[in-house]
Amino acid sequence: xxxxxxxxxxxxxxxxxxxxxxxxxxxxxxxxxxxxxxxxxxxxxxxxxxxxxxxxxxxxxxxxxxxxxxxxxxxxxxxxxxxxxxxxxxxxxxxxxxxxxxxxxxxxxxxxxxxxxxxxxxxxxxxxxxxxxxxxxxxxxxxxxxxxxxxxxxxxxxxxxxxxxxxxxxxxxxxxxxxxxxxxxxxxxxxxxxxxxxxxxxxxxxxxxxxxxxxxxxxxxxxxxxxxxxxxxxxxxxxxxxxxxxxxxxxxx
Amino acid sequence: xxxxxxxxxxxxxxxxxxxxxxxxxxxxxxxxxxxxxxxxxxxxxxxxxxxxxxxxxxxxxxxxxxxxxxxxxxxxxxxxxxxxxxxxxxxxxxxxxxxxxxxxxxxxxxxxxxxxxxxxxxxxxxxxxxxxxxxxxxxxxxxxxxxxxxxxxxxxxxxxxxxxxxxxxxxxxxxxxxxxxxxxxxxxxxxxxxxxxxxxxxxxxxxxxxxxxxxxxxxxxxxxxxxxxxxxxxxxxxxxxxxxxxxxxxxxxxxxxxxxxxxxxxxxxxxxxxxxxxxxxxxxxxxxxxxxxxxxxxxxxxxxxxxxxxxxxxxxxxxxxxxxxxxxxxxxxxxxxxxxxxxxxxxxxxxxxxxxxxxxxxxxxxxxxxxxxxxxxxxxxxxxxxxxxxxxxxxxxxxxxxxxxxxxxxxxxxxxxxxxxxxxxxxxxxxxxxxxxxxxxxxxxxxxxxxxxxxxxxxxxxxxxxxxxxxxxxxxxxxxxxxxxxxxxxxxxxxxxxxxxxxxxxxxxxxxxxxxxxxxxxxxxxxxxxxxxxxxxxxxxxxxxxxxxxxxxxxxxxxxxxxxxxxxxxxxxxxxxxxxxxxxxxxxxxxxxxxxxxxxxxxxxxxxxxxxxxxxxxxxxxxxxxxxxxxxxxxxxxxxxxxxx
Numbered sequence: 024x025x026x027x028x029x030x031x032x033x034x035x036x037x038x039x040x041x042x043x044x045x046x047x048x049x050x051x052x053x054x055x056x057x058x059x060x061x062x063x064x065x066x067x068x069x070x071x072x073x074x075x076x077x078x079x080x081x082x083x084x085x086x087x088x089x090x091x092x093x094x095x096x097x098x099x100x101x102x103x104x105x106x107x108x109x110x111x112x113x114x115x116x117x118x119x120x121x122x123x124x125x126x127x128x129x130x131x132x133x134x135x136x137x138x139x140x141x142x143x144x145x146x147x148x149x150x151x152x153x154x155x156x157x158x159x160x161x162x163x164x165x166x167x168x169x170x171x172x173x174x175x176x177x178x179x180x181x182x183x184x185x186x187x188x189x190x191x192x193x194x195x196x197x198x199x200x201x202x203x204x205x206x207x208x209x210x211x212x213x214x215x216x217x218x219x220x221x222x223x224x225x226x227x228x229x230x231x232x233x234x235x236x237x238x239x240x241x242x243x244x245x246x247x248x249x250x251x252x253x254x255x256x257x258x259x260x261x262x263x264x265x266x267x268x269x270x271x272x273x274x275x276x
Numbered sequence: 277x278x279x280x281x282x283x284x285x286x287x288x289x290x291x292x293x294x295x296x297x298x299x300x301x302x303x304x305x306x307x308x309x310x311x312x313x314x315x316x317x318x319x320x321x322x323x324x325x326x327x328x329x330x331x332x333x334x335x336x337x338x339x340x341x342x343x344x345x346x347x348x349x350x351x352x353x354x355x356x357x358x359x360x361x362x363x364x365x366x367x368x369x370x371x372x373x374x375x376x377x378x379x380x381x382x383x384x385x386x387x388x389x390x391x392x393x394x395x396x397x398x399x400x401x402x403x404x405x406x407x408x409x410x411x412x413x414x415x416x417x418x419x420x421x422x423x424x425x426x427x428x429x430x431x432x433x434x435x436x437x438x439x440x441x442x443x444x445x446x447x448x449x450x451x452x453x454x455x456x457x458x459x460x461x462x463x464x465x466x467x468x469x470x471x472x473x474x475x476x477x478x479x480x481x482x483x484x485x486x487x488x489x490x491x492x493x494x495x496x497x498x499x500x501x502x503x504x505x506x507x508x509x510x511x512x513x514x515x516x517x518x519x520x521x522x523x524x525x526x527x528x529x530x531x532x533x534x535x536x537x538x539x540x541x542x543x544x545x546x547x548x549x550x551x552x553x554x555x556x557x558x559x560x561x562x563x564x565x566x567x568x569x570x571x572x573x574x575x576x577x578x579x580x581x582x583x584x585x586x587x588x589x590x591x592x593x594x595x596x597x598x599x600x601x602x603x604x605x606x607x608x609x610x611x612x613x614x615x616x617x618x619x620x621x622x623x624x625x626x627x628x629x630x631x632x633x634x635x636x637x638x639x640x641x642x643x644x645x646x647x648x649x650x651x652x653x654x655x656x657x658x659x660x661x662x663x664x665x666x667x668x669x670x671x672x673x674x675x676x677x678x679x680x681x682x683x684x685x686x687x688x689x690x691x692x693x694x695x696x697x698x699x700x701x702x703x704x705x706x707x708x709x710x711x712x713x714x715x716x717x718x719x720x721x722x723x724x725x726x727x728x729x730x731x732x733x734x735x736x737x738x739x740x741x742x743x744x745x746x747x748x749x750x751x752x753x754x755x756x757x758x759x760x761x762x763x764x765x766x767x768x769x770x771x772x773x774x775x776x777x778x779x780x781x782x783x784x785x786x787x788x789x790x791x792x793x794x795x796x797x798x799x800x801x802x803x804x805x806x807x808x809x810x811x812x813x814x815x816x817x818x819x820x821x822x823x824x825x826x827x828x829x830x831x832x833x834x835x836x837x838x839x840x841x842x843x844x845x846x847x848x849x850x851x852x853x854x855x856x857x858x859x860x861x862x863x864x865x866x867x868x869x870x871x872x873x874x875x876x877x878x879x880x881x882x883x884x885x886x887x888x889x890x891x892x893x894x895x896x897x898x899x900x901x902x903x904x905x906x907x908x909x910x911x912x913x914x915x916x917x918x919x920x921x
Contacts, residue, residue, distance in 0.1 A: 035832065053557040055668075061562055061783070068781050068827045068836060076833055078350060080523040082563045084664065085448055086354040101667070108667050133494055134833045141471070144351050148463035152456035153415045157335040157733045160406070160413035164370065167424025177417035177442060180449060184353055211415050 024050040024111060027119040028063065030075055033132050040132070042121070052112035056099065057082060057089065059111055060122075077136040084108040084248065087183030090190065091136055092123040097187035097246040105185065105248045125186050127195035129233040140186050142232035143200060150224030151204040153213050172210045179206040181249045191246035194235030199243040201229050202255035209262060219266035226263055278900055279810070279855050286891060286906040291395035291695035296912055297377070300399040303695065307738055308745035315340035318744055319503040321488055323475045323530050325352030327447070327725060328708025329509030330454035331732030337461035339737060341744075344501060345458070345467050346490060348474045348525055348838075353455040356511060356523040357728060360447025361568035361661070363431055363439035364411075364725040366404040371428060375436040377401045382913050383434060384723060387613055388688075388716020389865035389881065390915040391543070393889070393908060395695055396713045403730040408440055410733055414453040418442050432569045432613060432721025439722045444568050444661045450725055454732070474838065475530045476769075477762040478506065478537045478704065481752050485534075485704035487759060489766045493838060496831040498770075500754040500763050504744055505703045507736065508534060509728075512687035512709040514547065516846045516853065517798070518790025520684035521553060521566040527842035528849050531691050531710050539699040540891035540904060542692035542712035544849065545857035548719055548866050549799050550685030551617035554668055555637040564683040565668055567640070568661055569721045572610045572617070574645035574654065575678070577601050579638050583628040589639055589677050600624055608920040615718045615866045615879075616920060618682035622799050623877070625681075632679045641677035682799060686724060688715040688866065689856075692891040692906075696739035697731060700891075703749075705740055707731035712889065717865025770830050773840045778823035782839045785820045789813065789843070789850060797854050802870040806858040810851055817847040852892055852901060859903065862886045874917075883915050 025048045033040030047063050054062075057079050064074035080088040084105040091106045093099035099109045114120065122136065130138040168176075180203070188199035205222055208214035214221075230236075237256055244253045292302040310318070318341050322333040325347040333345040347355060367380040380401040385392055408426070412418065418440050419427040431439035442449040461467040472493040479487035479500065487502035510530035514520035535541045552567045578597045585592065600620060602609045612620075621638050624630065631637050646654050651674060655662070662673050669679070690712040691699050697713070699706050708728040715723065752759070796802075796809035820843070827836040863872040863879035864886070872880045889906040 051558055051560055054560045055562070058560045058562050062560065065781050065783060068825060069779070072827075074827050074836055076835055080349055080354055080525050081356060081359045082524060083359055083521075083565045084667075085359050085445065086349070086356070086523060088349060088354050103663070104667055108664070110668065110670070112670055137833060140350060144353070144459060144462075144469075144471075147353075147456060148459040152460045153413065154460065155410070155413035155457070156338040157331070157410060157457075157737070158406075160409040163368070163409045163412040164425055166412075168420055169424050170420045170422050173417055173420040173424075176415075177419075177449070180417050180442075180452065181445065183448075184351065207417065208415050211417070213413055213415050 024052060024114065024116040026050055026114065029119060029121045031123040032075070032135055035134055036131055050111050052110070054111045055082065055107060056093070056109040056111065057107050075136065076134045079107055082107040085183060087185040090125050090185045090187060092125065092190060094121050097125070097190045098248055102245070103248055103250055125190035127189045127234070129195060129197065130186060130189060140184070142234065143184050143186065143197070145232055146197065146201055146225050146228045147204065149228030150217065150221035153208060154217060155213070166212050168211060176207045176210040179203045179251060179255055182251050183249060185248065187246045187248060188243035189234065191242040192235065193240050193242065194238060196237045197229050197232070197234040198237035198256050198259065199247065199251055201225050202259035203251045205262065206255040206258050209258065218262065219269070222259065222262045222266050226259070280859065280900045281902050283893060283902040283904050286904050289393065289395070289694050289906065296394060296398045299395050300402055304738055307742035310741050310745045312340050316342055318342065319344060320505050320507060320740065321346070321501060321503040322507045322509060323488065324355060324509035324511060324710070325455070325458065326355035326357035326509060326511060326708060327451055327454060327728030328732040329507070330355065330451065330458050331729050332507055332509060332707060332736050333467055334454060334457035334461050335733055335737045336740070337466035343461070343467045344470065344503065346470045346473045346475060348472065348493060350471055352458055352469060352471060353452060355451065356526055357451045357725070358448045359523065360725055361444045361566065362570045363429065363441035363446045363722040364407065364450060365431070365438050365720070365722040366408045366440060366726065367401055367438060368405055368408060370426065371437045373436045375438050379436065380404060380438065384714065384720060385716070385913040386918060387718055387720040389718050389879065389918055390716065390883070390887065390910060390913070391864050391908065392714055392716030394910060394912055399735065400714050400727060400730050403734045404726050406734060407726065407729045411450055411453050414457060416442065416449045416453045429570065429573065430611070432572070432611065434720065441570070444570070444658065447725060450729065454729070475510070476533065476766045476841065478534045479759045479762045480537050480701060481756055481758045482750070484702045484749065486752055489762050491766070494833055496834065498763060498766055500759045502753055502759065504747065504749055505705065505740055507705045507707060507740070508691065508710050509707045509732065510710050512690065513846070513849055514684045514687050516789070516850050517684045517793045518786050519556065519561060519564050519794070521550060521564050524563060527845070529842050529845045531706070532845040532849055534691060534699065534701065534704060536894050538701050538894070539704055540692040540893050541689070541852060542889050542891045543689035543717070543856065544853040544892070545797065545860060545867050546688035546717050546865065547684060548614060548686040548688060549618040549682045551614055551621055551682050552640060552680045553683035553685070554665065555632055555634060555679055555681040565664065566683070566685060567665060567678065567680060569614065571640060571658060571661065574649070574657070575610065575640040575642050576644060577610050577638055577640055579624045579629040579631060589631070589641070598624070598629070605920045612920045613718060613720060619799055619868060621682055637679040637681045639677035640680045642673060643677070646674065686719055688712065688717060688719055692889065696742065697736055698739065698743065703743060705736055707736050717867055769841065770837065773824070773826050773837060773844065774830060776821060776824050776826070778825045780823045780825060782824060782826065782836060782843050785816065785824060786839070786843045786846070788816060789846060792816070793850055793853070797857055800868050800870055801857045803858065806854045809854045813847065813850050813854065820844065820847060855901070856890055856892065860886055860890065879918070887915070
């Protein structure tokens with residue numbers, strides 16, 4: 024396959040940045056999207072040009088490090104698939120492909136396609152955990168968990184923190200990410216004691232980090248490579264309402 | 277020139293005496309404690325945020341130490357532990373199927389082909405039960421039964437169901453549990469987190485590890501960070517093969533730099549080749565993807581009986597298929613340990629019976645399981661893995677058998693540590709895959725997660741306190757001559773890499789190095805092949821330093837420079853791996869020497885000559901390393917020929 028790539032190049036946070044066109048020939052349909060970028064970068068290096076910086080690590084769709092807007096879609100055209108797992112057989116010979124970084128005010132660009140997603144870590148640090156210092160745990164079987172709840176908790180816990188939901192959202196909101204963690208922990212008995220302080224802490228941290236609010240645009244779930252359901256945000260809102268109405272108390276405990 | 281010299285044996289591993297089941301208790305009681313008020317005055321550096329590093333950093337911070345944590349990724353949540361699929365072993369015996377701490381200990385020593393240290397392995401088995409409790413308390417969503425209790429399954433070579441799992445994403449869920457505990461400590465101000473930082477040198481002051489030199493991968497700034505102790509949890513070195521199931525960034529630099537500063541490197545030739553990976557599709561391949569070994573619980577491995585049978589697999593009748601694992605190993609069948617399954621796949625492909633476009637592949641077939649259990653049940657168990665396979669290959673494994681082939685997956689070797697997980701440099705502790713300790717010559721499935729978390733949550737926090745309590749250490753800062761020298765070395769290396777400005781990319785060298793290693797130091801090794809590899813590695817390394825072209829400059833984000841530094845260290849490690857493999861004139865676990873096999877082609881150990889850990893001491897660049905032997909004593913598990921027939 025022969026392709027034309029139009030890639031966002033930006034030297035650093037202060038640079039204005041622009042789209043640059045690169046033809047890439049002899050692409051195999053069995054290549055992954057990132058392998059196709061590797062080929063381009065090898066060529067750029069030998070030509071003495073600066074290779075395109077992009078984040079990636081595991082290349083098997085689980086670490087959440089890669090993230091590209093491909094023709095305007097977060098992680099590209101294939102549903103439930105990260106950019107690193109996207110293969111070139113999804114494209115056609117002669118196609119022009121636009122490649123851009125995640126664009127959101129909470130994710131400033133570092134260079135080219137690399138953005139800073141540290142805001143996600145701040146949300147987790149503000150409550151996305153169960154306080155259980157090492158050694159303090161009771162015997163694992165002392166608290167059974169209904170299978171349906173455990174399965175639903177797992178479904179939300181599958182979030183890889185890539186930021187596609189934010190990139191896809193017209194408001195640049197991180198609500199799906201926040202709600203996924205909240206849902207996981209609120210479905211488990213171990214998560215109940217901190218349930219309402221957690222939701223306040225995480226939503227406050229979300230807002231402080233510069234993410235936009237959720238207006239139910241619904242763009243996040245289709246873009247999510249792990250299919251985190253939209254109703255997690257409904258759960259977040261219910262818990263948040265309850266928590267703010269009784270701020271200071273811990274309802275239900 | 278000779279390839280190595282031999283030095284004094286390692287006399288003391290510092291494991292307590294007495295009955296094996298009492299040793300860890302004894303150690304915990306004898307370990308000195310640090311007064312809680314003094315802990316916050318002590319700084320511990322932890323490099324790496326995977327299961328071992330993340331859990332260690334969180335636990336040390338909970339205990340009151342000041343922790344500085346480093347990872348090269350943009351967030352501690354992305355360390356490669358996250359990609360572990362299958363599960364985590366623990367001797368809970370919830371199934372009442374005869375499991376116990378002693379059986380897990382026994383299986384692990386045997387699975388490691390009698391090349392691991394009994395005391396360490398027993399402790400691992402003891403602590404395994406606490407890990408499950410800890411993770412459940414953190415909200416790790418393990419698979420559960422309808423009654424609400426934890427589900428378990430049998431896994432890779434175990435005849436009991438002791439593997440806890442979270443669908444095919446167990447590593448992810450365990451890592452996020454540790455990550456969340458770490459983030460809690462970051463939020464509380466007890467951990468200073470430095471993401472996108474790479475350790476490039478160890479600072480040793482008066483014989484003790486006192487700090488590291490790091491490069492900020494965003495700004496390119498080099499800085500020196502000092503501490504009372506340094507913990508390396510930087511993972512394995514499988515990427516020396518270029519193609520492996522490791523993440524692209526996984527590297528040996530942290531441990532190799534420590535090795536050059538005096539930490540012995542143990543058993544570097546022990547690498548694990550995982551039998552169930554998606555075969556290579558072409559020259560563009562940048563990494564290999566694992567299909568969880570749990571698939572072998574329900575999938576049947578086969579190749580056609582006749583060479584060159586190119587029919588569609590569905591058209592090949594049952595009696596023309598060779599279910600070779602079931603045939604050769606009737607009692608374990610498709611569940612034989614990884615080293616055995618990998619070599620068997622290589623053998624049938626060498627015979628010309630491999631499948632797929634490259635003929636380097638075997639079928640993993642679910643047709644029988646789907647018929648027996650129904651497609652729904654298979655979907656529930658393996659759905660995400662099947663989807664991943666289809667995304668990569670474009671084939672639907674519900675309809676067509678998967679094609680799999682072995683790939684480098686894990687490295688049992690690593691920095692040598694004593695019972696306290698301390699290296700030969702006082703104050704330098706090494707945990708998780710980065711050390712050599714618990715898996716001998718072959719790691720059993722679902723034991724990597726167990727070891728990472730055992731080291732990080734439970735073992736290190738106890739043993740490091742004993743070291744720190746022996747202080748107080750002299751106050752040193754980044755102006756100490758040793759720190760200044762370490763930093764200057766780092767800056768000099770970066771300058772040299774950028775100055776070559778040759779005509780070949782880093783990746784092209786890495787790929788070629790990987791081919792040499794896979795060919796001669798992979799699934800099967802031989803005297804002649806290893807000697808050839810050593811010559812080729814040296815020649816290629818010289819070429820690297822004359823012809824490599826690294827783009828850009830030292831300042832700012834420069835991924836080409838990051839790779840160049842890592843590959844330069846892989847070149848040095850590769851040579852030591854081959855020397856270690858050459859000197860070990862026996863076959864054991866993942867180390868298979870063509871000259872040393874039983875008449876029916878199984879690994880032939882030589883316990884009289886090689887029942888030891890080979891710990892290598894670095895001397896100088898280009899000079900032979902010194903071999904130190906730690907003799908292995910087996911008081912509880914008597915070495916036998918490992919048989920899975």
